[in-house]
Amino acid sequence: MRPAAADDLTRMLATLARARRLMAAAGNPTQWGTVFPRRSTVEEDIRLGRAFLLVDDGEDGRERLLAQFALCEGRDPSYASIDGAWLDDDPYVAVHRLASSGLRPRSARTCLEWILGSHPNVRIDTHRNNHAMRHILAGLGFAFCGTILLPDHDEDPERLAFQRHDG
Template identity: 55%
Template sequence: MFRHATMRDLPQMQAIYEHARHVMAANGNPTQWGSTFPREAVVRDDIANQRTMLLVDHRGGKERILAQFALCPGEDPTYASIEGAWLDDDAYVTIHRIASSGLVRHAARDCITWALKHYGNVRADTHPNNKAMQHVLESAGFARCGLIQLNDRPTDTTRIAYQRHEW
């Protein structure tokens, strides 16, 4: 089941992001999120603006967050310049800050599948060292469109850009 996050979810979400940072670092990707990304202010803003979606289940009468992601409608300024080419210039949503709790397998894939079902034209990007996310996106049918440069940090800015458009 998917639902919007609320501020009550923030502590659990922060723990999931911490888990994701450790998993990324242990798998050869220590710099994509470093030790502080995403900043709490960004997560709070995502929640306040109804951008954060949670994949949840219920076990033993208690809800568990299995994965979370920001679903950002409208043009992403970071995607205005690409070394390569997007599939099209149609309206799209962007998946950012996706993280799995590690409680179940394929949670990130389930989030991406949900976004495609509900929005049809989805873009995402990931670090060149994030082999796990590259695999998830490519196995979900996303095309590797090229390289983009993040504009919110001074170093380690290159990301692989992906898009899938359900025609």
């Protein structure tokens, strides 16, 4: 796991495009649609040091991007209002824009395990049709807390909200 750098942007955008195609093919065409996450958002994630990459060395010795995510510390405005209830109001980190390149199975899960290993209170959301992510979250012991509405997703803003707080 390492922080993303500006020269990773092209590979990161390709991974996100792949994730959008896979989500649409799996019956989840509206979670990210054709524009999310925006390039400007990914650039900001890199600039602010909240973009992380799971990488390895391929057979040719060149680094491969296996998965990526944004790890956002502090109160997340998207989580201010919930139809339901968070487990608590303790400080947390939010995970956003988690995507796998498809080069190694379980890469998204590996990212979440890494986050849980260093952050005892984690919040995350996903679309109700993202069955793969919901399966991963259930397997890692995340609790369903309710639904939130994303402010910048006019056509399909509802997301299922999850939290895991260890300790």
